[in-house]
Amino acid sequence: MEETTVNTTEIYAGRIVNLVVLDVALPDGAPAKRELVRHPGAVAIIAVDADLQVLLVRQFRIAAGVVLREIPAGTLEPGEAPLICAERELREETGYRPGKLEPMGGIYVAPGYTTEYIHLFYATDLSEDPLAQDADEFIEVDRVPFTEALAMIERGDIVDGKSITGLLRVARRLNL
Amino acid sequence: MEETTVNTTEIYAGRIVNLVVLDVALPDGAPAKRELVRHPGAVAIIAVDADLQVLLVRQFRIAAGVVLREIPAGTLEPGEAPLICAERELREETGYRPGKLEPMGGIYVAPGYTTEYIHLFYATDLSEDPLAQDADEFIEVDRVPFTEALAMIERGDIVDGKSITGLLRVARRLNL
Numbered sequence: 165m166e167e168t169t170v171n172t173t174e175i176y177a178g179r180i181v182n183l184v185v186l187d188v189a190l191p192d193g194a195p196a197k198r199e200l201v202r203h204p205g206a207v208a209i210i211a212v213d214a215d216l217q218v219l220l221v222r223q224f225r226i227a228a229g230v231v232l233r234e235i236p237a238g239t240l241e242p243g244e245a246p247l248i249c250a251e252r253e254l255r256e257e258t259g260y261r262p263g264k265l266e267p268m269g270g271i272y273v274a275p276g277y278t279t280e281y282i283h284l285f286y287a288t289d290l291s292e293d294p295l296a297q298d299a300d301e302f303i304e305v306d307r308v309p310f311t312e313a314l315a316m317i318e319r320g321d322i323v324d325g326k327s328i329t330g331l332l333r334v335a336r337r338l339n340l
Numbered sequence: 341m342e343e344t345t346v347n348t349t350e351i352y353a354g355r356i357v358n359l360v361v362l363d364v365a366l367p368d369g370a371p372a373k374r375e376l377v378r379h380p381g382a383v384a385i386i387a388v389d390a391d392l393q394v395l396l397v398r399q400f401r402i403a404a405g406v407v408l409r410e411i412p413a414g415t416l417e418p419g420e421a422p423l424i425c426a427e428r429e430l431r432e433e434t435g436y437r438p439g440k441l442e443p444m445g446g447i448y449v450a451p452g453y454t455t456e457y458i459h460l461f462y463a464t465d466l467s468e469d470p471l472a473q474d475a476d477e478f479i480e481v482d483r484v485p486f487t488e489a490l491a492m493i494e495r496g497d498i499v500d501g502k503s504i505t506g507l508l509r510v511a512r513r514l515n516l
Binding site (some may be wrong): 166169175176181186192196197200201203222223234268269270271273274303325328329 | 342345357361362372374404417446449456457490496501512
């Protein structure tokens with residue numbers, strides 16, 4: 165079933181994403197083109213406090229044209245370990261440090277055209293310990309009962325893929 | 341919290357994705373750049389038969405470098421309604437026509453940099469009625485007990501975001 169890359173044409177090298185076009189050989193040998201976004205990867209954190217409230221963030225997303233509710237998340241810095249990135253992003257975006265940070269595997273967000281893989285972490289034992297936000301990020305934080313976050317998914321008030329994946333996986337673990 | 345687009349630079353117009361770079365004004369008026377992939381949108385289908393088995397597909401994904409297990413899915417054609425696209429893609433990829441196709445909202449796959457929104461559909465009352473696959477797609481279909489699909493998520497055998505989102509949302513509905 166594999167495709168073999170025959171040639172790679174670099175189209176654009178940006179700050180977050182690179183774009184390349186691949187000439188590939190299909191499993192039957194026929195030629196095809198694949199447009200591929202190269203992304204450094206990211207982390208996302210399902211952070212739950214002692215009262216079963218989860219930390220959600222709100223930010224304007226120009227790709228959606230609206231403010232979206234999401235779980236805290238961020239892009240890996242060059243050479244940064246996902247666990248370190250997850251602690252940093254949670255402190256930057258929400259002001260909380262996780263006493264416990266458990267890897268929960270991860271997801272390809274759109275494997276048809278982007279290499280981005282998001283590492284998911286379940287964070288608990290939260291204590292206040294903020295880091296400064298990135299200068300180009302304007303993020304509001306809410307603490308929401310976990311059951312209300314699940315209702316937001318059903319109502320369509322949370323429509324971000326990584327957030328729904330992370331929240332529903334933790335919901336199963338917590339029998340919610 | 342909104343960002344305002346000041347200028348748009350077209351970088352690449354491709355078969356599936358376009359890439360643009362936006363000059364934006366941040367909420368505080370400061371300038372910033374946003375790399376944006378424009379994508380036509382897509383559908384994904386959680387198709388469940390009368391024996392509580394779900395249809396999964398396997399295909400090589402060059403962005404991941406491996407064969408991934410996913411739910412059936414595909415990109416919207418120009419002007420195509422999501423419901424029509426979902427029926428077409430399910431028939432093309434699995435050979436089954438859904439007697440019932442229920443919209444379940446959708447997800448932004450990576451709202452930091454791509455406009456792609458995937459419409460999710462819950463398909464039941466399946467009957468055999470195949471359409472020819474796209475020439476550049478090599479897809480294998482499996483029928484898997486829904487509880488086994490959930491175990492695959494826990495084991496990391498399903499790592500595609502839209503698939504996990506769709507399966508876990510239907511699992512809640514079916515009390516699985």
